Amino acid sequence: MAHRRWAETRKILEQDLLCDTLKGRVRYFTTRYRKAHDNVGRVCVLVDGNEIINMPFFTEGKRYAETYKRKEDEPDKSFQDIYAEVYEDFANKGLYYAGDFGFALDEFLSLDIQEALKSDNWLVRMLAIMDRRVGKRTLEKIKPSVSELPEWLQYFYRLRIESGL
Numbered sequence: 347m348a349h350r351r352w353a354e355t356r357k358i359l360e361q362d363l364l365c366d367t368l369k370g371r372v373r374y375f376t377t378r379y380r381k382a383h384d385n386v387g388r389v390c391v392l393v394d395g396n397e398i399i400n401m402p403f404f405t406e407g408k409r410y411a412e413t414y415k416r417k418e419d420e421p422d423k424s425f426q427d428i429y430a431e432v433y434e435d436f437a438n439k440g441l442y443y444a445g446d447f448g449f450a451l452d453e454f455l456s457l458d459i460q461e462a463l464k465s466d467n468w469l470v471r472m473l474a475i476m477d478r479r480v481g482k483r484t485l486e487k488i489k490p491s492v493s494e495l496p497e498w499l500q501y502f503y504r505l506r507i508e509s510g511l
Contacts, residue, residue: 352376355451365478367509372476376444389447391472393505399440399472399498406443409436437468440498463488468495472502482511 350358359374371394378387391399413429420428436442450469454462462474463484474480485507492503 358455359451359473363473363477363479365476365480365506365509365511367511368476368506371509372505376447387444389442389444398501399442401442401444401447403444405436405441406445408441409433409443412436438496440468440496442469460484468499471495472499475499475502475506480506485511 356374360372361369364372373392373395375390375392376387388400388402390397390401409429409432412432412435413425416428416432417423417425447469450467450473453465453467454470454473457465457470459474459477459479462470462477463480465471465474475485485503488503492500495503
């Protein structure tokens, strides 16, 4: 994402790669708070004008605070291991840092669509589920595993199915 302007990236997401039935319904929004000391910002995924995923800048700080708190309770574990667990907990709840979206987008754009559907990164899977290259048969194939996904990601699967493909 760092190599493209946001307008170009948004066009790729909302027009070029989004399945036809969700065009105009799914939008990606980003902003920077220029008067903030470090120009922080946030990314949102909107469906029918409602924020479904909000990725504010302060999520990263919350992840680190939770990691340090748990490190005190589990001194035998490494900081990296605990951070990975905390990151997974947050991701399962759909809590991401704005920068996570950029990393996920770069990964998504570099993968084959079938690989993206199997990614360990839930944001990559979300992008893949809504991708126009994923058809009815592929969505039916992954249906048995959808119940294992976080609730917020199941929402995007249902959205895609209910949109009429």
